[in-house]
Amino acid sequence: MKLNLGCGGNKRDGYVNVDKFPHFTPDVVWDLERFPWPFETDGAEAVALTHVLEHLGGPPDVFIGVMKELHRVCRAGARIEIVVPHPRSDSFISDPTHVRPVTLETLFLFNKDWNRAVLAEGKANTPLGLYHDVDFAVTRVDHRLTPRWAERLTSGRVSQEELRDAMDTYNNVIEETLYVLEVRK
Ligand SMILES: C[S@@+](CC[C@H](N)C(=O)[O-])C[C@H]1O[C@@H](n2cnc3c(N)ncnc32)[C@H](O)[C@@H]1O
Numbered sequence: 247m248k249l250n251l252g253c254g255g256n257k258r259d260g261y262v263n264v265d266k267f268p269h270f271t272p273d274v275v276w277d278l279e280r281f282p283w284p285f286e287t288d289g290a291e292a293v294a295l296t297h298v299l300e301h302l303g304g305p306p307d308v309f310i311g312v313m314k315e316l317h318r319v320c321r322a323g324a325r326i327e328i329v330v331p332h333p334r335s336d337s338f339i340s341d342p343t344h345v346r347p348v349t350l351e352t353l354f355l356f357n358k359d360w361n362r363a364v365l366a367e368g369k370a371n372t373p374l375g376l377y378h379d380v381d382f383a384v385t386r387v388d389h390r391l392t393p394r395w396a397e398r399l400t401s402g403r404v405s406q407e408e409l410r411d412a413m414d415t416y417n418n419v420i421e422e423t424l425y426v427l428e429v430r431k
Pocket residue numbers: 251252253254255256264265266267276277278279295296297298301302
C-alpha cells in the first residue's frame with residue numbers, strides 16, 4: 247500500500263489518497279489528527295505528505311501521535327516523502343492552518359541513533375524516538391530556493407557559504423524543503 251496523506255486536489259495514481267475534507271473525493275476521508283488511523287500496521291511501503299505535516303499537530307501530543315501513527319502503518323524500510331514550506335518563509339507564515347514549523351531537527355528528534363548520540367554528548371534535546379519507540383532515518387534533504395536567491399546563486403553573486411548564512415538568518419531564502427525518511431523497525 248502507498249499512502250498520499252492530505253492529498254487535497256493532488257491525488258496520486260497507485261496511492262490511497264486521504265484527506266479530512268471530501269471536496270476532492272479522496273479514497274479515504276479521515277482526520278489525521280484522529281487516532282488510530284484506519285490503516286493496518288506495517289502495511290505501507292511509501293507515504294507522501296506534500297505540504298501537510300505543517301498542518302498537523304498544533305498540540306505537541308497530537309504531533310507525536312501523528313509521528314507514531316506514521317511509524318506504525320509503515321513497514322520496515324518504507325520511504326516517506328515530506329515536503330514542507332520553510333518556517334522562515336511568507337508561505338509558512340501566511341496560512342492560518344499552518345500550526346507547526348517542521349525542520350531537519352524536528353525530524354532528527356524521532357531518530358534513535360541521533361537521540362543516543364546527543365544523549366552521549368550530554369545535550370538536552372528530548373529523545374522523542376526513544377520515548378515513543380519510533381525511528382526514522384533522514385536519507386535526503388533538498389531545499390528549493392526562492393527565485394531571488396536561486397538567481398543570486400546561479401549568477402555567482404553569492405557563494406555557497408553566503409547562502410548558508412542567509413538560510414540561517416533571513417526570511418524567504420528557502421521556499422520549501424523535501425525530506426525523505428526511511429522507516430526503521
Ligand atoms: C496545502 S494542502 C496540500 C494538498 C496536497 N498534498 C498538495 O500537494 O497539493 C494541505 C492538505 O492537507 C489536508 N489536511 C490538513 N489537515 C488535515 C488533517 N488533520 N487530516 C487530513 N488531512 C488534512 C487539507 O485538507 C489539505 O487538503
